[in-house]
Amino acid sequence: MDSRTCPWHALRFDTGGHVVKKYDAIVIGAGHNGLTNAAYLAKSGLDVLVVERNSYIGGATVSRELHKDWTYSNCSYVCSLLRPEISRDLELPRHGLQVVPYGGGITFMENGDQFGNFRDHERQYREIMRHSPRDANAYDRYSADVTKQTRLIRPFLLRTPPDPTSLKPRDLKELAMLARAFTEMGEEGLADTLKFWTMSVGDYLESFFETDVLKAHLAGSGIIGTALGVYSPGTAYVLLHHYMGDVDGTVGAWGFARGGMGAVSAALAKSLQAYGGEIVCAANVDQIMVRNGRATGVALKDGTEYHADIVVSNLDPKRTFLDIMAESDLPEDVVNKAKNFKIRGSSGKLNIALDGLPTFNGVHPDSTLMIGDMHFSDSLERLERAYDDWKAGAWSRDPYCDMLIPTLTDPTMAPPGKHMMTVFVQYAPPLINGREWTDEDRDAFGKTVIDQIGNYSPDFKDLILHAEVRTPRELEAEVGLTEGNIFQGELTFDQLLFNRPFPGYAQYRGPVKGMYMCGSGTHPGGGVMAAPGANAAREILMDLKRPNTVPGAYADD
Amino acid sequence: MSEYRDETMMLKTPFHSRVEAANELNEWDGWSGYTTPVAYTDVELEYFAIRNSTGVFDLSPMTKYRISGPDAEAYLNRLVTRDVSKIKIDRVGYVIWCDDEGQMMDDGTLFHLGKNDYRLCSYTRVMDWMSWAAMGFDVRIVDETSEVAALAVQGPTSCACLSAMGLTGLEELKPFGIKRFTFADTELMVSRTGFTGDLGYELWIEPQHAEALWDQLFAAGKHYMIKPIGSSALDLARIETGFLQAGVDFVPAQDTVRIGRSRSPFELGLSWLVDFEKPVFNGRKALLKESVEGSSYRLVFLDVEGNKPAANSFILVGPEQVGTVTSAAWCPTAKSNFAFAQVEAKYAEVGRELIAEIYYQRELHWTRLLAKCTVVAAAPFNPPRRRQTPAPMC
Ligand SMILES: Cc1cc2nc3c(=O)[nH]c(=O)nc-3n(C[C@H](O)[C@H](O)[C@H](O)COP(=O)(O)OP(=O)(O)OC[C@H]3O[C@@H](n4cnc5c(N)ncnc54)[C@H](O)[C@@H]3O)c2cc1C
Numbered sequence: 001m002d003s004r005t006c007p008w009h010a011l012r013f014d015t016g017g018h019v020v021k022k023y024d025a026i027v028i029g030a031g032h033n034g035l036t037n038a039a040y041l042a043k044s045g046l047d048v049l050v051v052e053r054n055s056y057i058g059g060a061t062v063s064r065e066l067h068k069d070w071t072y073s074n075c076s077y078v079c080s081l082l083r084p085e086i087s088r089d090l091e092l093p094r095h096g097l098q099v100v101p102y103g104g105g106i107t108f109m110e111n112g113d114q115f116g117n118f119r120d121h122e123r124q125y126r127e128i129m130r131h132s133p134r135d136a137n138a139y140d141r142y143s144a145d146v147t148k149q150t151r152l153i154r155p156f157l158l159r160t161p162p163d164p165t166s167l168k169p170r171d172l173k174e175l176a177m178l179a180r181a182f183t184e185m186g187e188e189g190l191a192d193t194l195k196f197w198t199m200s201v202g203d204y205l206e207s208f209f210e211t212d213v214l215k216a217h218l219a220g221s222g223i224i225g226t227a228l229g230v231y232s233p234g235t236a237y238v239l240l241h242h243y244m245g246d247v248d249g250t251v252g253a254w255g256f257a258r259g260g261m262g263a264v265s266a267a268l269a270k271s272l273q274a275y276g277g278e279i280v281c282a283a284n285v286d287q288i289m290v291r292n293g294r295a296t297g298v299a300l301k302d303g304t305e306y307h308a309d310i311v312v313s314n315l316d317p318k319r320t321f322l323d324i325m326a327e328s329d330l331p332e333d334v335v336n337k338a339k340n341f342k343i344r345g346s347s348g349k350l351n352i353a354l355d356g357l358p359t360f361n362g363v364h365p366d367s368t369l370m371i372g373d374m375h376f377s378d379s380l381e382r383l384e385r386a387y388d389d390w391k392a393g394a395w396s397r398d399p400y401c402d403m404l405i406p407t408l409t410d411p412t413m414a415p416p417g418k419h420m421m422t423v424f425v426q427y428a429p430p431l432i433n434g435r436e437w438t439d440e441d442r443d444a445f446g447k448t449v450i451d452q453i454g455n456y457s458p459d460f461k462d463l464i465l466h467a468e469v470r471t472p473r474e475l476e477a478e479v480g481l482t483e484g485n486i487f488q489g490e491l492t493f494d495q496l497l498f499n500r501p502f503p504g505y506a507q508y509r510g511p512v513k514g515m516y517m518c519g520s521g522t523h524p525g526g527g528v529m530a531a532p533g534a535n536a537a538r539e540i541l542m543d544l545k546r547p548n549t550v551p552g553a554y555a556d557d
Numbered sequence: 558m559s560e561y562r563d564e565t566m567m568l569k570t571p572f573h574s575r576v577e578a579a580n581e582l583n584e585w586d587g588w589s590g591y592t593t594p595v596a597y598t599d600v601e602l603e604y605f606a607i608r609n610s611t612g613v614f615d616l617s618p619m620t621k622y623r624i625s626g627p628d629a630e631a632y633l634n635r636l637v638t639r640d641v642s643k644i645k646i647d648r649v650g651y652v653i654w655c656d657d658e659g660q661m662m663d664d665g666t667l668f669h670l671g672k673n674d675y676r677l678c679s680y681t682r683v684m685d686w687m688s689w690a691a692m693g694f695d696v697r698i699v700d701e702t703s704e705v706a707a708l709a710v711q712g713p714t715s716c717a718c719l720s721a722m723g724l725t726g727l728e729e730l731k732p733f734g735i736k737r738f739t740f741a742d743t744e745l746m747v748s749r750t751g752f753t754g755d756l757g758y759e760l761w762i763e764p765q766h767a768e769a770l771w772d773q774l775f776a777a778g779k780h781y782m783i784k785p786i787g788s789s790a791l792d793l794a795r796i797e798t799g800f801l802q803a804g805v806d807f808v809p810a811q812d813t814v815r816i817g818r819s820r821s822p823f824e825l826g827l828s829w830l831v832d833f834e835k836p837v838f839n840g841r842k843a844l845l846k847e848s849v850e851g852s853s854y855r856l857v858f859l860d861v862e863g864n865k866p867a868a869n870s871f872i873l874v875g876p877e878q879v880g881t882v883t884s885a886a887w888c889p890t891a892k893s894n895f896a897f898a899q900v901e902a903k904y905a906e907v908g909r910e911l912i913a914e915i916y917y918q919r920e921l922h923w924t925r926l927l928a929k930c931t932v933v934a935a936a937p938f939n940p941p942r943r944r945q946t947p948a949p950m951c
Contacts, residue, residue: 084892087892088892093890093891093893100608100609101601101602103602119602248887248889248892249864249887250601368598408782409609409782411609411781411782411951412951416717416721416780417780554863557919557924
């Protein structure tokens with residue numbers, strides 16, 4: 001009997017003539033969203049395969065030992081956005097994930113002073129008071145306002161955005177819910193919200209505070225991963241994006257994944273495997289195979305083919321539509337929209353192994369402030385100048401750094417008494433004056449950052465045992481993020497909600513039947529959140545008319 | 558003029574000078590007449606010290622009895638429900654004891670220190686009952702609560718901290734084992750025990766060496782993120798791992814006034830501690846009868862839907878109230894919403910769905926929530942490191 005027509009539909013020939021299995025679904029990319037998506041599909045009983053280009057899983061959610069006995073969270077480094085509903089539902093704690101909250105934070109000032117962001121509210125009040133009594137009090141108004149905005153967005157994280165042009169009952173219902181959430185804010189609240197979603201983080205903070213260093217300390221969240229400056233419209237939302245997560249119900253709190261961010265992907269992978277899913281690494285997808293307008297599987301660069309009627313891409317929209325799909329398989333508007341998708345790279349990162357805990361000027365060596373995010377930009381003006389360099393095609397000479405020492409919290413990432421430092425850097429352009437980065441550029445960029453830290457820590461440079469320097473070039477080449485954009489696409493209003501990645505395709509379905517998207521390039525966007533992956537799984541299961549396995553959001557009151 | 562002097566109302570533990578210095582929040586509570594900290598700096602971070610590095614809890618106020626004499630083992634076998642002869646020297650056993658009606662008086666840890674030499678640690682005071690029960694036995698019972706200072710050192714780096722302090726070979730100590738070290742020319746006894754469900758140890762020493770022990774421990778533990786913890790963090794950890802607390806999850810039988818308010822070990826899910834192979838022990842007859850006839854209540858573990866802790870909730874089946882929650886928490890490591898409840902025995906089977914009536918308040922607005930919950934067999938936190946020997950270092 002010709003096996004091509006054999007009754008066991010699961011059997012097919014691969015190009016080499018070997019019999020390969022046909023899967024129910026293939027997920028391209030073992031980023032945390034791909035793994036989440038696959039886990040939910042497997043949980044519903046589907047036979048799922050994840051194909052990952054790298055020899056390790058996780059994408060930008062990864063732990064790597066690049067210096068012996070040191071674990072680096074070498075892309076993402078802190079955790080807050082990860083949906084607790086998903087963590088619990090996929091039993092990630094049982095599979096080894098623990099997220100440990102931290103507090104503290106400092107912005108070092110050029111004049112030798114500093115702003116210490118104490119975890120205790122009263123202690124923080126006194127610290128702000130030192131800079132401005134009025135700001136100390138205004139901080140409460142600021143907190144309440146940010147909380148209002150997070151309460152608006154959080155219920156939509158685990159929902160598929162409605163298509164505003166659709167007349168389907170489900171879309172109308174979801175649109176009505178969205179409208180209700182907005183109207184509940186009242187007329188003034190609504191006006192504030194619209195302003196908030198479009199204004200700059202600089203303007204937003206200036207409506208609360210007068211102290212430069214306080215504004216600068218808070219403004220960082222508005223530009224992380226973003227090719228915009230503190231005075232660019234839209235950056236207030238990016239700040240919100242960093243406040244909308246929580247650790248155990250404390251909205252806006254952040255934590256470290258014990259063992260590095262790879263613990264998130266490792267737990268997701270174990271959960272997926274517990275549901276019977278498979279992962280193949282070192283499997284570089286060349287193309288999503290399409291026949292008669294339907295996805296049929298994936299072809300790897302090495303010629304291997306895997307077959308399935310459902311193919312899900314965890315890649316960013318540009319890679320998905322311009323790289324691993326044939327233009328001839330796509331409607332013209334999708335190709336155009338993918339080409340116009342905004343995904344500019346703007347960040348770099350240093351991961352540093354330290355022989356001991358560095359001391360910082362003006363900070364007690366045992367200060368709990370160091371158990372948080374540390375920065376060196378003490379005014380909005382300096383932040384804006386850092387952006388000016390990026391616009392001019394160079395990395396910032398005076399960069400914004402989001403620097404943390406996870407080993408002050410996590411005992412597993414370095415030998416006792418030694419430390420690991422993660423330094424996220426804004427800004428680094430995808431191209432240097434229009435040309436590719438060279439190794440010399442990378443090293444000079446690394447030196448800029450190390451020098452900046454050294455300016456505030458006399459013993460820092462002497463403690464460095466190893467440093468990994470990553471520019472947009474490395475992020476693109478190693479993680480597969482186009483231009484090194486950390487969110488798989490910019491988080492501006494034109495690319496959020498029903499516009500993410502582009503209008504008409506915001507419900508995780510691609511233009512080809514059986515083809516879906518599940519990465520950070522879809523709603524609700526970037527960050528280690530697992531929501532895009534879960535939301536996409538819910539849509540796929542709906543199309544397959546299978547029972548939903550994806551949990552709804554906790555009531556957020 | 559007559560001179561009248563009295564002691565201060567609250568006592569201080571042998572670690573007080575250090576505890577006080579570390580207690581930045583200045584939040585205090587009382588425990589058996591001693592001043593003890595509720596929290597030092599931040600309950601959440603203290604809880605995570607237990608689960609991620611090392612948390613240190615001053616255990617000194619714990620009631621401790623020394624029970625010795627030729628009949629000590631025989632006596633204890635009469636007192637508690639499990640077979641004490643199976644607890645070897647240098648081992649610790651978790652024990653419970655009941656009144657003659659088979660109602661639970663308390664639970665505790667029994668340290669077998671030498672031949673016919675034991676220490677019983679308990680939450681409640683038991684001198685009266687133990688003295689009654691001692692009739693006819695040749696034993697000496699001494700309350701040594703104030704003569705022994707104790708610290709619980711709990712968490713994944715606890716073995717590393719103590720090893721760094723010079724307690725070599727500690728990693729080989731099995732759960733519920735006892736090992737003795739020399740510290741400042743005196744004996745430091747270490748047991749691999751605790752109330753957190755994690756890797757952890759308890760340290761026992763003469764009070765005059767307490768401060769030195771604290772200082773050395775914290776110096777050695779610095780690189781392992783050692784932190785003092787208060788009672789709030791400990792309470793969260795014990796709920797997450799399913800440990801009962803006398804006075805919270807059951808009323809010690811001797812304290813009950815109203816009929817039907819005490820509970821038996823069966824009702825509290827502790828039947829594994831009742832050994833009917835033993836011919837006599839206090840409460841045996843009543844317990845035997847209950848084991849045949851069935852119990853009225855059952856303490857169950859509940860996995861509660863959503864993220865609102867079911868503290869003090871009524872448990873419902875349809876409109877009918879069938880139980881109440883005794884302990885509840887959102888568990889930060891297990892990431893689950895967990896509760897202990899007393900329910901009518903017929904609603905207690907694993908897998909059974911019940912409803913918790915939860916009340917919570919936001920900005921002075923109360924909401925009533927009927928949350929689905931499921932009876933589960935075990936508490937959500939039970940890591941392998943709790944049992945591993947050699948003990949892991951992080
Ligand atoms: C430097 C940096 C710092 C960050 N910091 C934080 C942070 O602290 N906190 C936070 O919440 N978020 C942070 N982020 C953002 C967050 O990490 C990402 O948004 C998120 O991890 C993206 O997950 P994903 O699953 O959507 O996609 P990705 O992680 O991008 O996964 C895509 C996967 O697809 C694979 N792939 C690509 N091409 C192919 C192919 N052709 N065939 C097969 N597989 C392929 C890739 O190797 C990758 O594994 C950071 C990101 C970066 C880069």
